[in-house]
Amino acid sequence: MVPCYIDMFYPQVGIATLELLEKLGVEADYPFDQTCCGQPMANSGASSQAKATEELFIRNFADYEYVVAPSGSCVHHIRNKFTAADDTPERRRVSARVWDLAEFLCDVLRVHEFPWAEFPHQVALHVSCSAIRGLGEQAMSERPNDPWFSKPASLLEKVKGISIAGFDRPDECCGFGGTFAVTEEAVSAAMGNDKLERMGATGVHHIVSPDMSCLMHLQGCAHRNRDDFKFLHLAQILNGSAE
């Protein structure tokens, strides 16, 4: 599954995801009539306007054993909030079988190496709130007694040459929030700028995330500030196609 905004603005992330899965021996299909998971409408409270889109999604994907997307926010929506569509066995099947790419690689494929990939740089890893608190892909700072783990980091660490820099307030929201980025534009940009400042304070020039929506927002803030960062999706680095 390729999210709508990746389809439109960052097709290279969809391409990297497909190529990576194929390198790993997965037979991956791309249902051509897919469009969107319905999140833009659902998150706005427009549940009735999300229904048709969600049901189209279900029709496109109901028969697959795994539905994989390079997007924590979409997968969180499909797995945990797919309530605009009618609650049918197909709907439940899709919700139960959808995976964020990072989860799929860790928990299903259990990938140990990416021999075709090399990235000799220090990176800042940003994991989205959807992935952390919605999908449980990483321990959250709000629960300080939980043992540390991070699925995206564990994958990145397997890439030759890479090092992951720690930064302050590591899992504070980046400020995208979907429609929030437009309706509360000033706060959204302030949050994005603060995040860039904290990451930049480590000296990194590369910012990586398993979620392109956060990166789209941060990239927009960075360009306006004329900051010098490169933004890459996890799939691109693991696929060895980081430009």
Add this chain to the structure above:
Amino acid sequence: MKPIDHARNALAFLEDQTHEQAFDKLIWGLRVRRDAAAREVPEWEQLRTLASGIKEHTLSNLAHYLELFEQRATGNGVRVHWARDAHEHNQIVHDILRSRGAKHLVKSKSMLTEECQTRPFLERRGIQVTETDLGERIQQLDDQPPSHIVGPAFQKTTRDVAELFHRVYGSEPDRADPVYLAGVMREHTRPLILQADAGMTGANFAVAQTGAVVTVTNEGNADLSGNVPKLRICSVGIEKLIPGVAELAVFIRLLTRSATGERITQYTSHFAGPRDGGEMHIVLVDNGRTQRLADERFWPSLKCIRCGACMNTCPVYRRSGGLSYGSTYMGPIGIIMMPSFDIRRHSELPFASTINGSCTNVCPVHINIHEQIYQWREEMNAHGEFSTTKKAAMNLADKLLSHPEAYRAVTAAGEAAVKVLPHFAIYNRLNAWGRHRDIPGPAAETFHQWYARNRGRPNRPAHPAQETDTPTEGTDRGRA
């Protein structure tokens, strides 16, 4: 009546960089200290679960606990009153004061009395009201509501307070020293406490087993307000009930750690009966709580113990300031409580959130705050609170995204692609994606176009819901 425009208030706050940066730093500091306190308690998550379970049990038996509380309190010599709404509460309080000839009331912090607007009600009827909580008093002197439920004046810098005290008390305007300023306050307020006719407190908890009202303060101002005057009035929201002192221990262990990272406050006070020669009144207040209790989505907000952890962690709250919400309760808990008081006025608050979930995970009583924020958005839609432009944008998105061919046609044209994504944006009068942030550039081709060109468009169209043939080709098979 126009809804509160949180976005505009937030913009004004952000443009004042000094205040925003100081506020964000101060409030985040509370979150950091809260984390350290939680780390010290290995059973922290277990305590949260217990607290949530105790509240849920109590709310599922509220009539029983209210009656038990009333019975015990009455047996202790307390007079218990009941108020259906803010106005009844204020009238009861006023009647008590008037009938005793009380003209000057000192009070400790109570968000319930903020909710009921008790102070202006009494002042209009000739009763002098002095807040004794330092932060509340600061806001009272500046004619502003609280900006945070634990530290009402957190949105002010020390310099702001120095200027305010200079205006009001004639103290040194340039001495931005918290020790000095607290001394100024003590000097002016202590005589007022000693001369007061009556004292009023709120309640952090109401213990059914003992009929006691429990207050938690750093200053001891509830102990002063509640003990110095002979007449004591306690305002208690009905959701403050807990079964007994064994349960109280769980909450006292969680409350201050969640709020400021300390293990406890300096004064944890239990008022079960009047002082010798005095009288004590308790006013149990509904004011919309029973209505919320009946709502299966929103009743969990009644578990709230007013710790403020949710707003401390909220990145939106910290950057927009507590006053930007224009309401009694602010931040995440405010967003889920306020619409039930006035849905129109607060119809935009649920959108002052990125639904990131941090609040839910610091809440000591496991309120699913971010999920309720999401549900309030749906409620706003159902209630007809969307503007016509927003409705139009949603309808357009609906049509486009549920029709694959139309979607592909619109997105294939490079320039048009930019318009589709922030389509929901057109209802925002600031039309704002590009104000502080650059618009993403359109790609040369979409993924659909790339796939069609490089992999060939597959023959199989999307299944209608009724088809049941089992696919064998094109299914993702993982490596085991």
Add this chain to the structure above:
Amino acid sequence: MGAREDILTAVSGRGPAAQELPLIPDFHRGAADLIGLFAAALARLDGKAVTEPVADLQRWLSDSFPDAHRICSAVPEVTGTVTPAAFTDWAAPADVDVTVVRTPLGVAETGSILVTENELGINTIAVLAQHLVVLLDPADLVENLHDAYRHPSFLHTAYAVLLSGPSGSADIGGVTVHPAQGVTTLTVILSPITQPSFGRKTQS
């Protein structure tokens, strides 16, 4: 009255489905050095613990508060200038410099001590005085708040307060200052009971 019935009716049959009240464990860690834990916790909120034995409390008091003129003592170990019984007006302890009282309960987890009308006589002597000195028998020290709330005082008193430090506030710029409206200093002296305290009622 209408409001009472309306509210009780309104809460009945509403809200979450009936839930059992959870059982609360005692969360003991079996800490050995309760006095050390207590002193450290009290210090966090800027209270002081005197853990070395004090042979002459009267002398300690005059050494520690040389400028104190009005001393309200609620304990037989110390002679003050007044006792709680001297006050009829609860605002009158405002000019007390030091109040001395014995507590029946200390809590190691939080550095707290309990006082009620049983120990105080007049509640305001604890909060209106400039300084508060509290005698605590180490045998009355418990590990945590779960233990503390089993104390009978919480069931049988009109006013009970757990004090964990001198009055303070962080309301101005988030900086903690002392005092706010209450006592300026709180000192807890570890002092075994040798004689029954003034006003101390027998526990049943």
